[in-house]
Amino acid sequence: MSHYDELMEFERQTQALGQIAGRLGWDQETVMPRGAGPQRAEESEALEHVLHARRTDPRVGDWLTAIDAASLGPVAQANVRHIQRRFDRTSRVPVKLAGEIARVTSSSQRIWADARAENDFKAFAPVLQKVVELKRHEAEALAIGGDPYDALLDDYEPGATASELEAMFDALRPRLVDLRDRVMGADHQPAPLTGTFDEQAQMKLTREIAKAFGYDMAHGRIDKAVHPFSSGSGLDVRITTRTSATDPFGSIYSTVHEVGHACYEQHIDRDYLLTPLGAGVSMGVHESQSRIYENQMGRSRAFTEWLFARMKDVFGPLSTKDADAFYGAVNRVTPGFIRTESDEVQYNLHVLLRFDLERDLISGKLAVRDLEEAWNTRFEKDFGVKVDKPSNGCLQDVHWSVGLFGYFPTYSLGNVYAGCLMKALRAQVPEVDSHLSKGEPAEATKWLADNLQRHGGLFEPREVVTRACGGEEPSEAPLLEYLEAKFADVYRL
Structure with a gap:
């Protein structure tokens, strides 16, 4: 075999082990017995040691040195680029540190869940201090x-820098705040959807919607978890959602969001x-995929027209009198504490808060013991509402408990990418609303699969978005234009 073939044979086994590690995480969040946490932490640490050893194996370095990248085709060059980047990064982290991170974050996740349930930040602070x-x-x-x-950011968005993202976010913030203020002060305020909605019926409906958006249940499954997520790639891509008897939108749109992630993986x-x-x-x-599925498609006037009729079939008469009122209920802008339940106008403001706080935590500017107070002060400043309990504040997200520092800004970057992609999609699939109004997103999801999802890691992040958008570089402008037009319509501004 060539050096490249030897490298890829070794890499395939490493990738398989990585999938097993991911499955352990899925199991921990869904069906693992409550008392298994300490053992799972040891299992995660052991597997991380194995993965770290493979990713830094001297043979990988030898193969990379021996390969003449210029002689390879585009796919092989991309594989080598990814393996080289990971080899360089992983080699810089001592194996003992990598194993300790895996062990502590596995335990921390369990402690966070308990502290969140008890609204006790002090119970979580010591282990968070260790994670930080x-x-x-x-x-x-x-x-x-x-x-x-x-x-840390490079783990989640290769090539991005905090200063670049800060400039983008600074451009978003004033127009988002202005839009929120105009919406909140509008004479027309859509009424919420009220009532009680059977949770088993919600799960049945979410499965129907997931399939409509292209989720392949032969290679996936939907379970319930405290914090909805997507896990896996290739032939085994699983998602979770959550239900509330009084809030069916939480279940529906969490599912559509995670289906966006899952379909990306399934369509590679x-x-x-x-x-x-x-x-x-x-x-x-x-x-960008989860947000375009959830918002630009799932919360569109066209799709909610179909969803209104379908929910009446499933749950009986609704409190919203017609499809227009239902569309307003889906897209209400209201003060709220929870990022994952936030409306489109305020969602990025939630992300920007976390972006600033976690940068301060990593730099040492902010001490963990002061995080709760810093969060509450910043939240009141940004949203005009006092945080009433830690589960609505700094304990609401799982990310920091599992060490995902640098992850949060990618949520807003994804929104920016989604704005660009939807602009391009509408230009090339002008009949998209006609299909969505029938509960048929297939034409839109096929465009995304063909133009972006199938490429997987072949191109760099900005490049794959730029290619899908016909050569137009990503910017925040399409997202802002979409939001301002949509909510001017919803609120009759």
Whole structure:
């Protein structure tokens, strides 16, 4: 075999082990016995040691050195690029540190869930302090004198920097705040959907909607979890959702959101299975798929017209009198604490808060013991509402408990990408609303699969979005234009 063939044979086994590690995470969040947490932490640490050893195996370095990348085709070059990047990054992190992060974050996730249920930040703070310390050590090892936060961000959005994202977010903030103020002060205020909705019926409906958006249940499943998520790639891509008897939209749109993630993974070229190209290229691009499925399509006037009729079939008469009122109920802008339940206008403001706080945590500017107060002060300043309990504040998200520092800004970047992609999609599939109004998103999801999802990791993040958009570089402008037009319509501004 050639050096490249030897490298890829070794890589395929590493990728398979990585999938097993991901399955452990899925199991922990869905069906793992409550008392199994300490053992799972040991299992996660052991597997991380194995993965770290493979990713830094000297043979990988030897193969990479021996390969003449210029002689390879585009797919092989992309594989080598990803493996080289991961080899360089992983080699900088001591195996003991990597294993300790895996062990502590597995335990921390369980402690966070308990603290969240009890609304007790002090119970979570000590283990969060340990997680932050470990991630600082990791960031310093990766940064090699550069910005530690950028080093963590690179895990989720290769090539992005905090300063670039800050400039983009600074451009978003004033127009979002202005739009929110105009919407909140509008004479017309859509009424909420009220009532009680059977939770088993919600799950049945979400499965129907998931299939309509292209989720392949032969290679996936839908379970319930505290924090909805998508897990896996290739032939086994699983999602979770949650239900509330008084809020069916939470279940429906959490599902559609996670289906966007899952379809991205399911639609990647099968030739890339168990290779570096066989997964989404970045979390920003991933989030663009979940957000475009959930918002630009799922919350559109066209799709909610179908959903209104379908929910009446499932639940009986609704409190909203017609499809227009239902569309307003789906897209209400209201003060709220929870990021995942936020409306489109305010969602990015939630993300920007987390982006700023986690940068301060990693830099040491903000101490963990002061996080709750810092969160509450910033939230009241940004949203005009006092946080009433930790589960509505700094304990609401799972991310920091599992060490995902650098992840949050990719949510807003994904929204920006989604705005660009929807503009391009509408230009090339002008009949999209006609299909959505019949509960048939297939034409739109096929365009996304053909123009972006199938490529997996073949291109760099910004490049794959730019290609899908016909060469137009991503910017925040299409997202802002979409939001301003949509909510001017909803609120009759």
